[in-house]
Every structure is written in C-alpha cells, then in structure tokens.
Amino acid sequence: MTGWLKRGYRTLLAKQQGRGGKFLHRLIWIGCLSVVVPTLAAGLIYYRVAMEREKNQIVDESKSSLVVMKDRTERMLQGMEKESLELAADSMITDLFAGRIVDQPVVWHLELVNKIALTKNANDFISEIYFYSNQESLVLSNNYGSIELNEYKYKQDIEQLMAAPSLTTQWMYLPDSQKEGLMSFVRKVPVGSRSEAQGVLVFQIDMSAMIRFLPQDTSVMPMGKELVFVSYPHRVKPLTEKTGERLETPGPLPGIRSIMDSSEGVGSFYEAGPDGKQAHYSFMKSMFGRTYVSIIPEELISDRLVWIRVITLLTLLFFVLLAVIFTYFSTKRAYSPIEQLIKHSKSLGAGRVQSSENEFDYIRTCLDYLSKETQRFGKYVEKIQPTLRERCLQQLVSGDYRWSGSLIQDCEAYGLAVKTSYVVMVVEVENVIRETRFLPGDQPIIAFAVANVIQELMDKNADLQGYVFPFQGRGIGLLQWDEAAEQEKLPRRTIEFAQSVCDSLSSFLSFEASVGIGRCYSHIADVPVSYKEAEVALQYRIYQDTASVLYIEDLENSKTRAIFRYPRELEGALVDSLSKGEIEHAGQALEQFTKLLQHSQSYHFIRQSYSVLLSAIITSMEKQGGNILDILEHNLFGQLESKQTSRDIIDWFKDVLFPLHQRLMSDLLNKAGLSAIRQICQHIQDHCTEDLTLVQCAELVGMSPSYVSRLFKKEMGINFLDYVVACKVEEAKRLLLETDRSISEIAAGIGYSERNLTRIFQRLVQMTPGMFRTTYR
Numbered sequence: 001m002t003g004w005l006k007r008g009y010r011t012l013l014a015k016q017q018g019r020g021g022k023f024l025h026r027l028i029w030i031g032c033l034s035v036v037v038p039t040l041a042a043g044l045i046y047y048r049v050a051m052e053r054e055k056n057q058i059v060d061e062s063k064s065s066l067v068v069m070k071d072r073t074e075r076m077l078q079g080m081e082k083e084s085l086e087l088a089a090d091s092m093i094t095d096l097f098a099g100r101i102v103d104q105p106v107v108w109h110l111e112l113v114n115k116i117a118l119t120k121n122a123n124d125f126i127s128e129i130y131f132y133s134n135q136e137s138l139v140l141s142n143n144y145g146s147i148e149l150n151e152y153k154y155k156q157d158i159e160q161l162m163a164a165p166s167l168t169t170q171w172m173y174l175p176d177s178q179k180e181g182l183m184s185f186v187r188k189v190p191v192g193s194r195s196e197a198q199g200v201l202v203f204q205i206d207m208s209a210m211i212r213f214l215p216q217d218t219s220v221m222p223m224g225k226e227l228v229f230v231s232y233p234h235r236v237k238p239l240t241e242k243t244g245e246r247l248e249t250p251g252p253l254p255g256i257r258s259i260m261d262s263s264e265g266v267g268s269f270y271e272a273g274p275d276g277k278q279a280h281y282s283f284m285k286s287m288f289g290r291t292y293v294s295i296i297p298e299e300l301i302s303d304r305l306v307w308i309r310v311i312t313l314l315t316l317l318f319f320v321l322l323a324v325i326f327t328y329f330s331t332k333r334a335y336s337p338i339e340q341l342i343k344h345s346k347s348l349g350a351g352r353v354q355s356s357e358n359e360f361d362y363i364r365t366c367l368d369y370l371s372k373e374t375q376r377f378g379k380y381v382e383k384i385q386p387t388l389r390e391r392c393l394q395q396l397v398s399g400d401y402r403w404s405g406s407l408i409q410d411c412e413a414y415g416l417a418v419k420t421s422y423v424v425m426v427v428e429v430e431n432v433i434r435e436t437r438f439l440p441g442d443q444p445i446i447a448f449a450v451a452n453v454i455q456e457l458m459d460k461n462a463d464l465q466g467y468v469f470p471f472q473g474r475g476i477g478l479l480q481w482d483e484a485a486e487q488e489k490l491p492r493r494t495i496e497f498a499q500s501v502c503d504s505l506s507s508f509l510s511f512e513a514s515v516g517i518g519r520c521y522s523h524i525a526d527v528p529v530s531y532k533e534a535e536v537a538l539q540y541r542i543y544q545d546t547a548s549v550l551y552i553e554d555l556e557n558s559k560t561r562a563i564f565r566y567p568r569e570l571e572g573a574l575v576d577s578l579s580k581g582e583i584e585h586a587g588q589a590l591e592q593f594t595k596l597l598q599h600s601q602s603y604h605f606i607r608q609s610y611s612v613l614l615s616a617i618i619t620s621m622e623k624q625g626g627n628i629l630d631i632l633e634h635n636l637f638g639q640l641e642s643k644q645t646s647r648d649i650i651d652w653f654k655d656v657l658f659p660l661h662q663r664l665m666s667d668l669l670n671k672a673g674l675s676a677i678r679q680i681c682q683h684i685q686d687h688c689t690e691d692l693t694l695v696q697c698a699e700l701v702g703m704s705p706s707y708v709s710r711l712f713k714k715e716m717g718i719n720f721l722d723y724v725v726a727c728k729v730e731e732a733k734r735l736l737l738e739t740d741r742s743i744s745e746i747a748a749g750i751g752y753s754e755r756n757l758t759r760i761f762q763r764l765v766q767m768t769p770g771m772f773r774t775t776y777r
Contacts, residue, residue, distance in 0.1 A: 032327050036320050043316040050312065059268065062282050062294040065231060069215050070284055070292045073229055076125065076213065077171075077290065080185060080203055083119050084169075087129075088191045088201045090115065096133060097190040097198055109138070109146045117142040125213070127182055127206040132158050133189065133199030158200065161186055167197040171227045174202075181207050183220065223260055223291075230256070232274065232295040259283045259293060273297055389414045390469040396524070397424065397476060397531040404525055411524060416467075421481035423494050423520045424530040427454065427501060428474045428538060430512045430645065443473035450475030450513070453504055457497070464497060477501075478527065481520070490520050495549055502548045514541055514645075517551045539603040541645040564600040567593055571613055575620045578661050579707070590653055594646050610649055614640055617661065626664055634660060676701040677715045680708070681723070688727040689750050694720050729764050732757060736773040743769045 087093075092112050095101050101108050116129045120142045130141035132149065139152045149155055157174035161167060167188045174184045182204045188197035211218055214229070221228040255271035258281075265285045273279030278298040285291050392410050401407040411418050427450050447470035454477050455468040466479040479497070481490055498515040505511040516537035518530030537550040570593045577586035593613065597606045614636060622628050636657065643649045680697045697720070698705040712720045728750045735746045746769070747757035761769050 032324050034327075036323060039319050039323055040316065043312055043319075047312045058296060058300075059280060059282065062231075062280070062296050063268075065215055066282055066284055066292055066294045069218060069229060069231060069294075070286065073214060073290070073292070074286055074288070076210070077227075078288070080123060080126065080205070081169075081288075083123065084185060084187050084201060084203055085191070087115065087119055088187050088189050093131070093189055093199075093201075094191075096135065097193075105136075106146075109140060113140050113142065113145050116140060125205055125209050126203055128204040129202070130154070130204075131189075131199065131201050132162075134162065135198065154202075157184070157202075161200045161202075162197065164197075167200070172222050177204055183207050183210075183222070221256070223256070226260065227290045228256060228260070228293060229290065230293045230295060232297075255279070255281045255295070256293060259291060270298075389416075389467070392416070393467055393469050393476075393478060394471050396527050397471060397478075399528040401525075407525060416524060417480065418524050419522065420524075421487070421490060421520050421522055422524060422527050422530060423479045423481070423490065424518045424527060424534050425477040425479065425494065425498050425501075426474050426516045426531070426534040426538060427477065427498075427505075427513055428516075428644075429505070430514060430648075444470065446511075447471070447473050447475055449509060450505065450511070453509070454501055457500055457504060461497065463493070476531075487520065491517070491551060491553060494520075495551055498549045513548065514538060515549045517549065519553060536603075538644065542603055542606050542649070564602075564605070566609055566612065567596045570596065571616050574613070575616055578617065578658065579620060579624065579665075580710070581662065581665075583658055583662065586658060587654055590650060594650055598646065606646075610640060611637065614657070617657065621661060621664060624665060631664065676703060676708070677712055680712065681716070684724055684727050688724070688731045691751055692724050725760060726764070728752070729760060732761070732769065733765075733772065736769055737777050 090112075092108065092115070096108070112131065116131065120126045120129045128141060128143050130139050130144075130152075132139045137149050139147050139149055139154075139158065141147065141152070144152070149158065152158070154174070154176050157176050160174065167186070169185075169187045171183060171185050174182075177184050185203040185205065187201045189199040189201055207220060210220070215231060217232055219230045219232065221230060253272070253274060255269075255273070258269070258271060259267075262283075266283070268280065268282040270278055271281055273295055275297070280296045280298065282294045282296075283291060392414050395401060396407070401410075408418060410416075429446055429450065451468050451470045454475050458464050458466060458468060458477070464479060465481075466477060468475065468477050470476070479494055494517055498517060502513050502515060505513045516534035518533030518537070521527065521530055533552040537552040537555055540550050540555050570589055574586050574589035574593060577583075577589055597609050600606060618628070618631055618636070621631055639652060639656065640649065643652050679701055683697060683700060684692055694705045694709060698708040701708065703711075709720055712723070716723060718726075731750055732746055735741060735749065736743075739746075741749070743757065744754040747754045750757070752760070758768055761767070761772065765772060767775070
C-alpha cells in the first residue's frame with residue numbers, strides 16, 4: 001500500500017516539478033482537505049440521522065404490531081372469560097350450591113354437560129371444559145361427560161386447585177394440562193361467594209391454536225395472576241415451546257420482570273434479551289391484568305441498518321473521489337494563469353530577477369524589482385513634466401492670464417496660433433476612488449495615461465491638430481482648426497473624436513471616462529471660456545449619466561425651463577424609513593428622489609437638493625439623540641461635494657451615509673433606548689389602576705409613539721398593550737388576595753368592567769377571579 005501511494009504521489013505531483021512549484025502542491029492538498037473534511041463530516045451526520053430514523057421506524061413498527069396483538073388477544077380472551085362467567089353463573093350451577101338439586105342428578109348432569117359442550121363448540125380455541133364441585137366426586141366434561149374424579153386424567157390439577165388457599169379467577173398453567181400444551185382459565189364457584197371455593201369451572205385452551213391466531217413469533221407466559229404475551233421476532237427458538245409432551249416456559253427475563261414491576265401502562269427501554277444480548281423492549285398493559293411485550297434484538301436492528309452503512313460508505317467514497325479529482329483539475333486550471341505569469345516573468349526578467357522554485361519568493365522578488373522601477377519611473381515623470389508649453393496651456397485654461405499682452409507674447413514664444421478656431425475637451429475618468437487597483441494619490445498618473453491615449457489618437461487622425469496635456473487629474477485636449485474649416489462640422493467632428501477617446505480608454509485601459517466639450521471660439525483668449533463650458537458640460541452628469549460625451553451646446557439647447565418644487569414628501573419618506581431601520585425602503589425613496597430631481601435639469605438645484613436632503617438626515621439623527629459634533633466629524637458635506645454623477649451620489653448615500661446612520665442610531669439606542677423602556681415599565685407598574693396609552697408613555701420619554709412601540713417590543717419581548725394588561729392582572733391578583741373588595745370593585749379600580757376582567761383573567765390565569773381568590777387566599 002505504501003509503495004502504491006508513493007507511485008501515485010510521483011504520478012500526480014512529482015511530475016509537475018517542471019511545470020509548477022511547491023505552492024501548487026500545497027494548494028492541491030489544501031483544496032482536497034477543504035473538500036474532503038466537510039464531505040466526511042456531512043456523511044457522518046447523514047449516517048447518524050439515517051441510523052436514528054431507521055431505528056425509530058423499527059421501534060414504531062414494533063409498537064404497531066404490539067397494538068394489533070393486544071387488540072386481537074383482548075377480544076379473544078375477554079370472549080372466553082365472558083363465556084366462563086355466563087356458564088358459572090348459570091342457574092343449574094347456582095342451584096347445585098343452593099341445595100335445590102335433590103333428585104334426578106343424572107338429568108342435571110346431562111343438561112350441564114350439554115351446556116358445557118355447547119360453550120366449547122362455540123369457540124375453536126377451547127380444547128375442553130370441565131366442572132367439579134366438592135359436593136360430588138364427579139367431574140363433568142365435554143369430552144368425557146360425567147366421570148369419577150379418581151378416573152379423570154386431570155385429577156392432580158383439580159386437587160391442586162381445590163387445595164389452593166385463596167383460589168381466584170385467573171389464567172395459569174396446571175401441571176397435567178401443561179404437558180398437553182394446554183393453558184387453563186380457572187374460575188371458582190359459586191360465583192360471588194366470599195367463602196372458600198366449593199368447586200371449579202376450568203376452560204382448557206389449546207395454546208397451539210391460540211398462538212396461530214396471534215401474530216407470528218408470539219409466546220404466552222403466565223406471571224402469577226397476570227398473563228404476559230411476548231412477541232420476539234427472528235429468534236432461534238420460541239420463548240415457550242412444546243418439547244415432547246411438555247410445554248416448556250423459561251423463567252422470567254429481567255426485562256419482563258422490570259415491566260411487571262413498573263406502574264406505567266405503556267413504555268419502552270433497552271435490557272438484556274432472552275439470549276443475554278441487548279434488546280429493545282416495548283410493552284402495553286391492559287386494564288384486565290394482561291401485559292403485551294415486544295422484544296426486538298439489537299442484532300436485528302443492526303442487520304436492518306447494514307444497507308445504510310454500505311450506501312453511506314459508497315456515497316462518501318464516490319463524493320470524496322469526485323471532490324479530489326475536481327479539486328485537482330480545478331486547482332491546476334486556477335494555477336495555470338499564475339504558472340504562465342511566472343514563466344513570462346522569468347523570460348522578461350532573465351538576468352535581472354533571480355529564479356526560485358518557491359513561487360512566493362519569486363513573486364516577492366519580482367514585486368521588489370517592480371517597486372524599484374516604479375520609483376525610478378516616478379522620478380523620471382517628475383523631471384519631464386510639465387514642459388514649458390504645457391505650463392503655458394495650463395495657465396491659459398485656468399484663466400491666469402489677466403493681461404492679453406503677456407498671453408500673445410507667450411503664444412509667439414511657444415508657437416501657439418492666436419487667431420484660429422479652438423475647442424476644449426475635458427476627459428475625466430469615472431469612479432477612480434472605487435477602483436481597487438488605484439490609490440487616492442494616483443490621479444496624476446491616470447491623467448498622464450489619458451493624455452497619452454488622446455495624443456496617440458490625435459496623431460492617427462490627419463485632420464486633427466492640437467495640444468494634449470494633463471491638468472488637475474484630467475486629460476485636456478485643445479483641438480485646433482484652420483480658419484477655412486466649416487464651422488458647422490467642427491462640433492460633430494469633435495464629438496466623434498471624443499467618443500473614440502472613450503472607446504479606446506475602455507478597451508485598452510479599462511477606464512470608464514466622460515468627456516465634456518465646450519464651444520468653438522476663433523481666438524486663443526477665449527480658450528478659458530471653452531474650458532469652463534466643458535467643465536459645465538461634465539456637471540450635467542448629475543442628471544444625465546447615460547451619455548459619455550457631453551457637448552455644452554446640445555445640453556443647453558435641450559434644457560427646459562419649468563416650475564419645479566423640492567420633493568419634500570420623498571425626503572420625509574426617506575428620513576422616516578431610516579429612522580425605522582428600513583434601509584431597502586430608504587434606498588427606493590432615494591432612487592425616486594433622484595429621478596424626480598433629474599427632471600429639473602438644473603445642476604445647482606440638484607446639488608443643493610442633495611445638500612438639503614443630507615441636512616434633513618442629520619437633523620433627524622440629532623432629534624433622535626445623536627451628538628451633532630460626532631455626526632459632522634465625518635465631513636459628510638465635503639464627501640457629498642466630491643461626487644460628480646448621480647450614480648456616485650446614490651452609491652455614497654447607500655454605502656456611506658445609510659450605514660453610518662444605522663451605526664450611530666444603533667449605538668444610541670443601546671444606551672438610551674433601554675433606559676427609556678425601563679422608565680415606561682416603572683410608570684405602568686406605578687399607575688396600572690389608571691388609563692394608560694402609548695401616546696402618553698411616549699410623551700413621558702420624549703419619543704414618538706411608533707418608535708416607542710418598536711423599541712418596547714424589541715426590549716421586552718411583548719407589545720405595549722399586553723404588558724399593560726399583565727400589570728393590571730397582577731394588581732387584580734394582589735387586591736383579590738389582600739383585600740375583601742368585591743370583584744366588580746376591583747375591576748372598576750383597575751379600569752375594567754367585571755365582565756372584561758373575568759375574560760382577561762381566564763385567558764391569562766386559566767381561572768376566574770373568584771376561583772383564584774378561593775384557591776390561593
């Protein structure tokens with residue numbers, strides 16, 4: 001086995017040394033363990049559950065068969081006992097003991113024998129019925145008619161019965177009868193006499209016929225005056241069996257003795273069985289002194305559960321094998337990009353980065369090398385940017401040229417045309433902060449990359465000229481057109497170029513960018529105006545965030561002027577949802593709020609509306625007990641101001657402000673809420689004889705009724721009204737026990753009518769007030 005495992009290890013793992021490292025092998029083993037261990041645990045849990053369920057099913061089957069056996073046997077035995085009583089109470093037998101049979105005894109014997117034969121023939125289980133009295137030496141039997149006692153084959157049985165000190169009506173095995181497989185039901189006669197028995201009426205029951213009528217594998221064991229029926233399936237030999245001419249009955253088992261000593265009518269337990277091994281006992285006792293027992297050997301239960309073990313084991317092996325195979329190939333597939341990356345890194349870093357068999361060490365070395373190269377590249381970028389022309393253009397778009405003379409001089413110095421058509425386009429990358437691959441300080445690098453893409457696209461288009469430079473974290477394109485160019489086509493061409501820039505950034509750098517385009521002007525001094533217009537165009541993203549290219553002319557022409565009101569209702573719904581902790585409803589209200597604001601098509605109105613909404617949320621937090629200094633410590637207005645698109649603002653509200661509101665309010669509730677509820681509970685207990693309302697208690701602690709209702713339910717576990725009713729009932733109990741006031745006076749004292757108090761008392765205490773006073777006073 002050890003050699004086979006070693007060969008398997010070499011086959012699966014050792015051959016991978018040329019293609020993978022130690023990390024791959026560890027990854028495969030960890031993956032296998034992470035799959036196999038839960039699978040084995042789940043299989044073990046299923047095995048335990050299935051075993052327990054199957055055991056319960058076997059026990060339930062045993063109990064069901066026990067009920068069937070009891071019903072059958074009781075009907076049969078009660079029928080024979082009834083027949084015995086009717087025969088014993090017959091006038092012919094009572095006349096005998098009353099001394100009224102003085103003549104013609106032969107006729108009397110013949111009539112009684114006929115009645116005995118008639119009773120015997122009516123029941124197939126009765127082998128023989130005989131009657132004996134100490135007034136005669138004769139035995140009257142359906143088989144022998146009238147026979148002398150000395151000649152009767154069951155003479156010893158009769159003498160034993162008559163010699164018994166306290167003969168009663170009972171089932172028993174008699175010595176001679178038992179040899180023939182018969183069980184006897186003995187009834188002393190005369191019936192109802194308190195003196196010693198003057199005779200006996202015996203029903204001899206054929207046990208073989210009775211056992212055939214009962215469920216399979218059933219035995220009968222007399223235990224004193226009680227009769228025990230035992231069902232013991234799948235045994236090697238019956239508990240009672242006929243050997244030759246004798247019916248063998250073993251001594252009582254410990255389990256059966258425990259059942260006989262138990263005062264319970266129904267039960268089950270585990271005890272040693274007839275073979276000395278553990279077995280499950282189920283028993284039922286009838287009101288007529290008979291006990292029915294079902295014994296199920298634990299071996300039988302185990303044999304029936306073998307299939308569960310086999311199926312569970314096979315299923316576990318299948319899933320474990322499947323999991324190992326799947327883990328191996330999925331790990332190989334997941335590791336493939338890492339392996340290819342390491343190979344590519346080794347080919348690129350040949351002679352620069354030292355190779356290692358440990359992937360982590362090699363990756364760490366590569367990262368150290370890249371970090372050093374990044375630092376060198378950063379220093380290089382700092383040296384080359386910005387150039388003098390870029391400085392001039394940056395000052396131009398920012399409006400730093402206050403005097404046109406200096407602008408003209410710089411344009412001549414840097415080769416910038418003064419009188420030609422200029423259009424400014426501003427390219428801004430969306431969601432830079434949300435991108436996990438960037439750090440907050442990477443915006444200059446992003447702007448540099450965007451400027452390079454714009455420059456490459458401009459070089460590929462022969463009809464485009466201009467200048468590209470990064471500025472304030474954005475890529476700026478200053479497109480220049482000849483004076484002979486058709487002015488009507490310039491905006492369309494600029495929009496097409498801007499769209500190509502967005503597409504290229506998305507394809508090659510995975511950047512989602514927006515482009516704002518200003519109007520076209522014929523003098524370089526108007527470039528700052530075009531730049532401001534491009535920035536204004538980007539502001540339209542706050543209500544028009546579907547378009548990536550925004551041209552100021554198209555946007556302003558599409559604006560509609562209409563009377564618009566601030567959506568105060570949605571603000572209230574949003575704040576109320578936050579107060580109730582319904583974050584999903586608050587998010588829906590925020591979406592509706594945003595859609596409604598977008599219809600205004602006013603940047604400043606939308607901006608200020610979001611600020612008003614933020615103020616309303618902060619005010620709500622303060623009203624609920626929040627500290628305004630702690631709230632404003634998070635610079636919420638500053639964070640909101642930094643968001644430029646409607647989607648950014650919505651995400652900020654949902655991801656930042658709403659969780660902050662929940663956290664602050666939760667902390668506040670944990671401190672102040674419990675104190676307020678305790679105050680309300682104490683007020684209810686002190687004034688339970690008065691009319692108490694939720695509004696009154698809410699005003700007591702300075703909170704809204706709806707909020708108090710939710711908080712009360714959360715802290716106390718019951719609602720406000722139920723607590724008030726419970727306090728009033730407790731006060732009524734005290735008055736019932738400590739005073740002599742009538743029930744109507746007590747009901748009026750706690751604010752109820754007598755009828756309502758009785759109804760509530762019965763529901764909570766399960767008795768009327770009068771019964772409570774009588775019982776506990």
